[in-house]
Amino acid sequence: MFENLSEKFQxxxxxxRGHGRISEGxxxxxxxxxxxxxxxxxxxxxxxxxxxxxxxxxxLGAEVLASLxxxxxxxxxxxxxxxxxxxxxxxELDLARKPPVSMMLVGLQGSGKTTSCGKLALYLQKKKRxxxxxxxxxxxxxxxxxxxxxxxxxxxxxxxxxxDADPVEICREAVEYAELNGYDTVLLDTAxxxxxxxxxxxxxxxxxxxxDPGEILLVADAMTGRTR
Numbered sequence: 033m034f035e036n037l038s039e040k041f042q043x044x045x046x047x048x049r050g051h052g053r054i055s056e057g058x059x060x061x062x063x064x065x066x067x068x069x070x071x072x073x074x075x076x077x078x079x080x081x082x083x084x085x086x087x088x089x090x091x092l093g094a095e096v097l098a099s100l101x102x103x104x105x106x107x108x109x110x111x112x113x114x115x116x117x118x119x120x121x122x123x124e125l126d127l128a129r130k131p132p133v134s135m136m137l138v139g140l141q142g143s144g145k146t147t148s149c150g151k152l153a154l155y156l157q158k159k160k161r162x163x164x165x166x167x168x169x170x171x172x173x174x175x176x177x178x179x180x181x182x183x184x185x186x187x188x189x190x191x192x193x194x195x196d197a198d199p200v201e202i203c204r205e206a207v208e209y210a211e212l213n214g215y216d217t218v219l220l221d222t223a224x225x226x227x228x229x230x231x232x233x234x235x236x237x238x239x240x241x242x243x244d245p246g247e248i249l250l251v252a253d254a255m256t257g258r259t260r
Contacts, residue, residue, distance in 0.1 A: 059091045062106065079117065086113050126246055127161070131216035134207055134245040138236060141224025146175065149221045150182040156217050157188070164215035165190040166206040168199045168239070169223035179221055189215070199223065199235060204242045220245065 169175035183190035191206040
């Protein structure tokens with residue numbers, strides 16, 4: 033997704049380089065392409081609308097309009113707004129809750145949730161935590177086995193999920209197992225989904241209600257961040 037966005041932004045910037053200065057006309061044209069690129073990447077419409085409005089306001093400021101390098105100023109403005117949108121400051125994981133602390137990894141299909149689970153488990157091990165990986169994606173072929181293989185490579189225990197089981201029950205049973213066996217952090221690798229997929233979004237709500245996760249991590253999305 034980010035590669036596709038990058039290609040589209042490069043095309044926008046190439047067109048801006050053909051202009052001596054930034055004007056409302058060429059900014060509007062560039063932002064139309066930025067808007068389309070973000071919508072094609074499944075970024076929420078309201079987020080795209082606010083992002084484009086903020087970039088436009090800054091791009092048409094007096095200092096930028098007087099500049100002789102419109103593409104460089106546009107890059108700077110887009111970068112600043114992207115950083116603000118995705119979270120300008122790093123935030124530590126909240127691990128202060130009574131163990132086991134559950135963390136749900138959510139995002140689009142193919143966004144890297146399973147790989148992120150492994151990286152996060154490794155990070156937690158270095159923090160002297162005892163992570164427990166839980167494959168809760170019963171829809172993607174071999175998703176469960178992928179996390180089990182990753183767990184073996186990292187020497188991190190993995191819950192023995194089954195593809196014919198209910199993801200909500202998988203998560204509930206895994207958290208109970210972790211508590212009984214002394215694991216202090218549970219990483220729930222959920223199925224990829226779009227925000228318009230009502231049944232799968234409802235499934236996330238039921239998992240959240242069942243295990244009360246301390247963290248919900250949005251992985252490799254254009255809205256990457258963390259919410260509680």
